[in-house]
Amino acid sequence: MDRLQQITLEECDAAYGQWLSYGGQAPRYGGRLSRHVKDGNKGIERLKFDNSAVAMNLWNFLLTEEERLREARSAGKKLIGTMKDLGTLPVMVYAHPGLVAFYPDGAWWIPCLMDENDRLLEVADQLGVDGTFCPVRAMLAAFVTGDHFPAPDMLICSVGATCDDFSAIAQRVEGLGNPILWWELPHRRALGHDETGIELPGGACAAKDQIDFVKDEMTRIIRVMADTVGASVTDDMIVHGISEANKVRACLAELRLTIFTADIAPLPALELLVAEMMAIHFCSDRDEVLVVLSGLLELVQQRVAAGVGYLGPDSVRVFWINPVADLRVMNMLEECGGRICGTEYLFTHALDQIPTHIPPREALARMALADPMAGAAQDRARRICADIKRFGSEAVIISRIPGASHCALEGVVIKETIRSIFDIPVVEIEVPPVSDTFQASLRTRLSALIEIAKGQRKRK
């Protein structure tokens, strides 16, 4: 059995050079990762990476999104900032060849990637949006500085069953002179006694009238988009868009399943998080994202077949809930002897297949309502528990997002539900965008979790 080691940025550069010298074909966004440090992404100097060329493609693809958006604009495409729904509207936007969707929400990670050199959090503070808000406050600052993404041609944001942080911050974005098309995502309500619900991708149920309502909202968005940017999205286009999105989702589903069920972890937690994030809006290139993810899947399958991976078969199988604002903490998991076997990063609905047997706007409405954040925390907890069982997770990390309006209370419900079903350790941690001062205590908590899980393994 070969054990892989994560490598530093410097080692990545060396490995990349060697790969090229052996005839490796770099994609157009390829290159040494260290070049992104020069562009300001200083935070990546502190990360450890998977040692493969395809993982470097993944990183290069992630870190060149801004360039892609600018290229798209130069090519005459309209940029649509889709906010908050995480995964649904981009399917509709990409359905039109003249449109590109992106998530301004992605500014969440900028302070970490740039090691706070961008001073976005400071700018947000000055705007009165301080550390009692979730790290998405960096988005507000990014709109003000205008340094991180081109100004979108149109902004669309879901409201209703969304978090307070985002709703409040998006409103501030609009208050600064960036008009937003608000669309309503109702709270996915419990069904009435004699009401038949419709099962959504992911297993939750929604009332038919709510699906119809969201479908009408989709229709309204299409209409306003046509008026605002002059691009009419037809149902036929959406059908094609759904089919393309489903290819990406299928690839990710296969990737996750292969990783979670492998004897030895074939990919580090960090790269899997980055790969999952691609489902949200395809990192601004729906065709290329499939190339990147397929490459990753192929690599993972080869590693599994060869019995190659990180740590050994005794590493603890951890289920991770919520994304972390400081990506270094994902590296810490392996350093403490854990591996990822199950994830719920707030956008599981973006990983599910979009139904193709129903009219396309209804399919998107169902996807929007399947958002884990749109319903009760109990629904979210149920899905998490089903996956814990499916993947045999031995420990759970609930990573609280500092300031997030939902985390404190959702964490209680999720933890209680897991504990009522499984006899596995659950730990709650809180990870700020730059976690330097918390590194030692985070490490202690993760190590303790792994130890407890190993102890329980022996007792079983």
Add this chain to the structure above:
Amino acid sequence: MTSAPSTERSRKKVIYSSPYIPAEWIAAHGLEPNRMACLSYDRSLFVSAPVNVEAGVCPYMRGFINQASSDTRVQAIILTTTCDQMRRGADLISLYSHIPCFLMHVPASWETSGVNRLFLRELERLGEFLVSLGGVKPQPDELAATMRTYDEKRKKLMAQQGMVSGKDFAQKLACFAETGNVTDGREQYVPGEKCIPVGFIGSPLTGNHFDLFDVFSEYGASVAFNATETGERVLPARFDLRRLKDEPMHVLAESYFSSFPDIGERPNNRIFMWMKDRVRDHHVRGVVLIRYMWCDKWHAEAQRFRESLSVPLLDIEIDGEQIGERTRNRIQAFMEGLR
């Protein structure tokens, strides 16, 4: 978790906190609406639960669900989706309490006919819930009659604005929200000549927070308007009496859904325009934003209020029940600045 209710009347108490819930809709079902104003700020998250979470939890939400779920006279709790904290509060109630809880979706957007219909549909669902509690679905004329009664009471209440002190009026509003009763005005209130008029805006005022009126008065202010979430800002518009007979539900939905400006609506520019008008009409010289810790909706807009209003803004963050010494000092300094 509740013990046996003592009287038939108390058994029918339906508790809620949101101004979007029409008291007359509950009353028309034969149940007792109670927009609870007085809260206990118990530090534990939930009276009956083995959890104690403070960071990230709005003390108002915590106080509301604590008190509502531990009051033995409560038959049901209604929450709204107007903020994420309340949505999650509903999750907790269903996890830890046996009191039936209804979570009503109040649309955040307000500019389309679709969301108006959605609100109406949510009111109908609320009606179904009230029937499940033993309430009786009212006939349209019964609903219209109840609406007329409440409309008259609100008219009587509003007639007292400016006739009684800001604190008295705020307490009258709270009393009406809680009991449906309108108390008569006392002798006419005339603010001292040297009093500096200020206006309140922000989160609901509860219990000891009414002392804020006294603190401001101590430092020479009179509160000219109360645009907090328990103040006159959130009263529904008067009902369209001509349409009441034929379509009372529509009239009810319209008055409650879109008639008052709210910080959480999207877009929320109405509340900024509304505030500008109030500041001008009441000649106030300062505005006081009162908000709870962890309440993102008000917190995020503090700076925008500061920038958009023509008068200074004092931003007060309250963490619980008491008005602390630091807050008193800030009020004093603010008032000195307005002199």
